[in-house]
Amino acid sequence: MKITKNEIIHVANLARLEIDEASLDKVTEQISRILEYVDTLNQIDTKNIQGTSHAITLTNAFREDIVKEDLTNNQALFNAPEKENGAFVVPKIVGR
Amino acid sequence: MKLYELTIHEAHDLLKSRQISSTELTRAVLDHIEKKDDKIGAYLSVFEENAMIQAREADQMIARNEIQPLTGIPLSIKDLICTKGLPTTCASKILEKFIPPYDATVMTKLKNAGAVTVGKTNMDEFAMGSSTENSRMHITRNPWDITRIPGGSSGGSAASVAADMCIGSLGSDTGGSIRQPASHCSVVGMKPTYGRVSRYGLVAFASSLDQIGPITKDVTDCALLMNVISGYDPQDSTSVPKDVPDFQKSLEEGLKGLKIGLPKEYYITEGLDPDVSAAIDNAVNTMKDLGAEFVEVSLPHTKYAVAVYYVIAPCEASSNLARYDGVRYGFRDKDPKDLLQMYRSTKSKGFGPEVQRRIIIGTYALSAGYYDAYYGKASQVRTLMIEDFKSAFQKCDVLLSPVTPSPAFTIGEKTDDPLNMYLSDIFTLSANLAGVPGISIPCGFSKNNLPIGLQLMGSHFNEEMLIKVAYNFEQATMFHKKKPTL
Numbered sequence: 001m002k003i004t005k006n007e008i009i010h011v012a013n014l015a016r017l018e019i020d021e022a023s024l025d026k027v028t029e030q031i032s033r034i035l036e037y038v039d040t041l042n043q044i045d046t047k048n049i050q051g052t053s054h055a056i057t058l059t060n061a062f063r064e065d066i067v068k069e070d071l072t073n074n075q076a077l078f079n080a081p082e083k084e085n086g087a088f089v090v091p092k093i094v095g096r
Numbered sequence: 097m098k099l100y101e102l103t104i105h106e107a108h109d110l111l112k113s114r115q116i117s118s119t120e121l122t123r124a125v126l127d128h129i130e131k132k133d134d135k136i137g138a139y140l141s142v143f144e145e146n147a148m149i150q151a152r153e154a155d156q157m158i159a160r161n162e163i164q165p166l167t168g169i170p171l172s173i174k175d176l177i178c179t180k181g182l183p184t185t186c187a188s189k190i191l192e193k194f195i196p197p198y199d200a201t202v203m204t205k206l207k208n209a210g211a212v213t214v215g216k217t218n219m220d221e222f223a224m225g226s227s228t229e230n231s232r233m234h235i236t237r238n239p240w241d242i243t244r245i246p247g248g249s250s251g252g253s254a255a256s257v258a259a260d261m262c263i264g265s266l267g268s269d270t271g272g273s274i275r276q277p278a279s280h281c282s283v284v285g286m287k288p289t290y291g292r293v294s295r296y297g298l299v300a301f302a303s304s305l306d307q308i309g310p311i312t313k314d315v316t317d318c319a320l321l322m323n324v325i326s327g328y329d330p331q332d333s334t335s336v337p338k339d340v341p342d343f344q345k346s347l348e349e350g351l352k353g354l355k356i357g358l359p360k361e362y363y364i365t366e367g368l369d370p371d372v373s374a375a376i377d378n379a380v381n382t383m384k385d386l387g388a389e390f391v392e393v394s395l396p397h398t399k400y401a402v403a404v405y406y407v408i409a410p411c412e413a414s415s416n417l418a419r420y421d422g423v424r425y426g427f428r429d430k431d432p433k434d435l436l437q438m439y440r441s442t443k444s445k446g447f448g449p450e451v452q453r454r455i456i457i458g459t460y461a462l463s464a465g466y467y468d469a470y471y472g473k474a475s476q477v478r479t480l481m482i483e484d485f486k487s488a489f490q491k492c493d494v495l496l497s498p499v500t501p502s503p504a505f506t507i508g509e510k511t512d513d514p515l516n517m518y519l520s521d522i523f524t525l526s527a528n529l530a531g532v533p534g535i536s537i538p539c540g541f542s543k544n545n546l547p548i549g550l551q552l553m554g555s556h557f558n559e560e561m562l563i564k565v566a567y568n569f570e571q572a573t574m575f576h577k578k579k580p581t582l
Contacts, residue, residue: 008456015414015459016421016439017452031457033515038403041473044480051475052482054304054334055531056291056556061333075197079425088423091435 002032099124100260101579104169104317107263111158111168118158118168121263122151122212125170129214129261132582137236138246138256140175141183142215150212157210165320167210172262174253175216176223177308178297179203182213186299187231188221190420190427190446200297201332202266202308202325209324214262217252221448222417223273223301225249226517227510230450235507238280239580240547244504247277253311254281259582264321265311270302271405272499272524274309275536279499279549282538282578284318284566285311289557290531291336294329302412303334305405305528314576315537315567319343322559338557346560347567352387354565356380357492361398362523369502375540375548376498379569383496386568393488393495397481401525402518404481407461407474408529413451414458420446453514478529485530485555494561495553497523499536503546527553535562538575 005028012019019027073086082089099121102110110116126144133139147170154168173179176186178196180203185191199207206213220230228236228251236251238244239259246255250267254277257265267274269287278285286309293308300306310321323344328337358380363373380390422428422442429445432438447455461470488495500520510517527534532553539550550569554561570576 003460007460011456011460011463012452014463015418015455016436016443017447017455018440018444019452023449027453027456030514031453031460034406034457034518035460037515038407038470038474041400041403041407041477044397044400044477046473046476046480049476049479051472052478053475055478055482055529056289056334056336058291058334058336063330071197076424078197079194081422081426081428090423091432091438093435 003028003035098260100128102263103313104166104264104320107169108165112163118151118154118212119148121168122147122170122214125214125262132259133261135237135242135582136239136255136259136261137234138217138252138259138261139172139215140185140187140218140233140252143182143213146182147212147214154210154212164209166206166324168212169263170212170214171206172215172217172253172256172265173203173213174219174250174265174267176219176268176299177202177266178299179213179216183216184299185233186222187219187233188447188451189232192427194426196297198297201294201329203297205324217250217256217265219252220249221451222299222413223249223268223270224413224450224454226272226276226520228252229507229511230448232448237507238504239582240282240545241504244506244546245280247280247504249273250311251277254278254283254285257281257283257311257313258580264313264317266308266321266325267311268298268306268308269528270305271409271528272521274311275499275524275534275549275551276521278311278536280504280547282547282575283311283313284315284535284537284576285309286318286322286535286559286562287527287533288322288326288559289533291334292533292557292559293325294327294332294335296329296331300416302409303416304412305409315563315570316344316347318535319347319563341560343560343563346564349564350387351383351565351568354388354494355492356383356388356390356565357393357488357495358390359395359398359488359495359497360392361395362497367501368498369542371542372498372500372502372548376550379539379550380496382569382572386572391492393491395481395484395488395526397477397484398522398526400477401481401529402522404474404477404529405521405525406457406518407470408478410454410458411462411471412458414455414462417451417455450514481526482530485532489555494565497551497553499523499549499551503542503548523551532556533559533562535566537566537570539573540575
């Protein structure tokens with residue numbers, strides 16, 4: 001399926017990506033070609049075929065609910081781009 | 097013989113008999129990296145100090161007679177496997193400064209076995225690619241011809257093994273990322289059955305397809321590494337609680353009476369290089385001489401593998417990579433005007449073009465109105481592909497095929513044409529979609545001396561069979577003994 005430039009901008013926004021104007025044509029063309037290729041799947045009749053999301057059949061994996069050692073606050077914050085008082089810092093998200 | 101040229105089992109024998117120490121061996125490998133890696137670019141980081149500490153500890157273990165098969169062996173690790181306190185970048189700007197606070201389960205297992213980590217290897221960013229050209233740090237060159245790609249995404253690992261800049265390595269394989277570079281670099285690479293090896297601490301790309309596996313100088317080493325890294329892990333609920341056999345045991349069995357299937361669709365693929373085709377024909381004859389029988393089988397949905405994979409993998413990736421938002425770890429762009437802008441500029445600057453392309457494809461294929469047509473359809477065809485494998489394995493014990501349609505291509509040849517790059521993955525994708533194990537072993541060289549690999553695929557949890565066939569072939573041909581000149 002052909003995808004339009006506007007659709008690329010819309011989907012990129014859903015994924016919180018910005019596509020700059022200069023590469024938009026190229027990205028649109030590349031993704032269109034890939035999606036057109038994917039359309040070959042329509043040649044196959046898949047009526048009543050169950051989809052597979054996982055190749056190995058496993059049922060629920062249960063474990064005992066016990067407290068064990070985990071990362072400390074310091075370890076968890078070690079890689080944070082910005083932190084303060086044992087918490088992650090982000091730009092202000094509530095308006096006045 | 098130079099120490100860095102040793103295989104794991106050769107080095108083990110010398111360590112055990114105290115003819116060499118791990119300190120000497122590790123030093124030799126580090127010096128060789130220092131000398132050769134400027135030319136190849138296999139490593140993203142080398143942990144000289146840390147490796148020498150581990151080597152000394154290994155020597156102490158050996159002195160206490162606590163030697164295990166990997167004790168004191170210098171290994172390289174693909175840079176998407178978490179190493180506690182040591183950088184793990186996924187060759188991405190977004191994780192450039194990331195230092196994991198914990199070890200992946202495979203790393204814990206290697207440490208317990210006394211192995212030495214010499215460094216982390218280059219890869220396509222987040223393992224998305226077939227050439228290692230998508231690394232945001234630098235490219236890696238093929239030790240057999242430095243104008244060519246080493247394959248990918250575990251290109252750094254395969255090149256480090258081929259160029260003797262480590263004794264063995266761990267990579268990861270989501271659609272061929274261990275087997276294809278192993279094939280291009282004339283080394284051994286195994287993708288285990290999905291669930292055989294814990295994915296805990298493996299940075300996720302496509303969770304239903306990813307597996308960690310060994311890249312080694314020979315099949316014996318592959319078996320030895322598999323022995324250590326395999327097994328159920330409570331930290332990974334998709335790992336399978338199943339006993340792990342001693343893979344080394346299957347090495348000595350012969351091939352008499354074994355049935356090998358040739359999937360006919362793999363041999364009529366357009367663009368199959370004549371040198372690859374000839375090498376595979378020779379391999380079939382060698383196996384026949386070893387007592388194996390051949391049957392033709394059919395995997396009718398093979399030609400749809402690329403389409404299925406390039407829907408499912410991007411869908412899973414778009415979900416997995418949503419976590420890189422500049423809040424908890426990794427890169428954050430400076431001075432965003434608000435939260436939304438922070439997400440946008442962080443992701444757009446942090447991720448490279450191929451990763452962004454796949455996130456967009458995945459997001460599109462999962463979005464309202466398109467889910468059934470793309471993800472739904474692809475997952476149904478995936479079911480049909482699994483059925484194909486099931487019926488094939490009723491007729492044979494193992495499948496034999498090429499790994500790639502042609503030997504390593506030149507650097508830059510396919511970078512502007514992602515679809516063309518994807519199509520070169522045709523023979524390796526199916527194993528990931530079906531969850532079956534696969535191995536790539538050297539099976540010859542093209543007219544211009546480029547390595548050619550042979551792929552064997554088995555039924556779920558039957559890695560033993562692959563190791564047995566691969567070992568017999570290796571010992572009958574000895575292609576693995578040929579080294580690139582650097």
